[in-house]
Amino acid sequence: MGCCSSTGTNAGSSAGGVPKVGLPSESPPASSATARSQAQPKVNNDIVSGKLSQASKTRVLALGKCELKSIPQDALKLVELKSVDLSMNKLSKLPESISDWGAKLHTLNLGSNELVSLPESVGDLVGLKKLIISSNKLKLLPLSLGKLTSLQELRASDNCLVGLPDCFASLDMLTDVDVAGNSLKDLPESFFRLRGIQRLLLSRNKLAEIPAGLADVRNLLFLDVADNGSISCVPSRLLKDTLIFDMKLQGNQIERLAFRDTDGYDAFMARRKGKIDQKLDAKMQHIDIGLCGLD
DSSP states (O other): OOSEEOOOOOTTBOTTSOBOOSSOOSSOOOOHHHHHHHHSOEEOHHHHHHHHHHHHHHSEEEOTTSOOSSOOHHHHTOOSOSEEEOOSSOOOOOOGGGGGGOTTOOEEEOOSSOOSOOOGGGGGOTTOSEEEOOSSOOSOOOGGGGGOTTOOEEEOOSSOOSOOOSOOTTOTTOOEEEOOSSOOOOOOGGGGGOSSOOEEEOOSSOOSSOOGGGGGOTTOOEEEOTTOSOOOOOOHHHHHHSOOOEEEOOSSSOOHHHHHTSTTHHHHHHHHHHHHHHHHHTTOSSOOOSSTTOO
């Protein structure tokens, strides 16, 4: 839950809730900006204090939706935290001292803020398994991410990323990467040495082609490159040499018939059929039986 509490009443209404009609206003009408400000829920500092006190006992810091522009000093003093949620605030930067949260921190959610950079000290949170930095204003990520050898999930969608740091070679535990909605034109070489990646979201970027090096990511199961605009083909090695069974390819220049003629297509479709059959046997809902969005 967030830290906001609603305040205020409807301007221009009598105590009984009936609007005053035909009478001169007792005060000038509020400007639209003022009206919006009055309508905004305000942070309840007592709730923030309560959540900090609770976190000292539970090791879970939940300060999402608190309209924070900076991290409270008392929050930075907490140690041995397991999870920190600072999502949906107004943070534009983070202090280097976030490293004081320690190696036991396994989840850090910074999504939906106004961050333009991350401190290098984020790499000192070596116990992180899940890092969420989606919906910020990030253009680059620090090289220190390469120190997060326990990281399993990286969510960095809907930022302004023009590239990724060449620091992925040591992230053997990483299985799920979402960098959709950025300005990426390629991936760093170290990314192709990630043997554990199973799910990779690259949609809504500026890729001119599917990186050939992804064929070396042998455990890849799902790839989304939709809406890059210029991709015209799928590398045959990607279909033959990985475990991939599902892709999203729409919003590019890939033609359905040309895709079906790609070497490795039959092997890909055999894997896809096997996975669909498993889902049908399990009576799962929302099974996509289309051809990678090219229908």
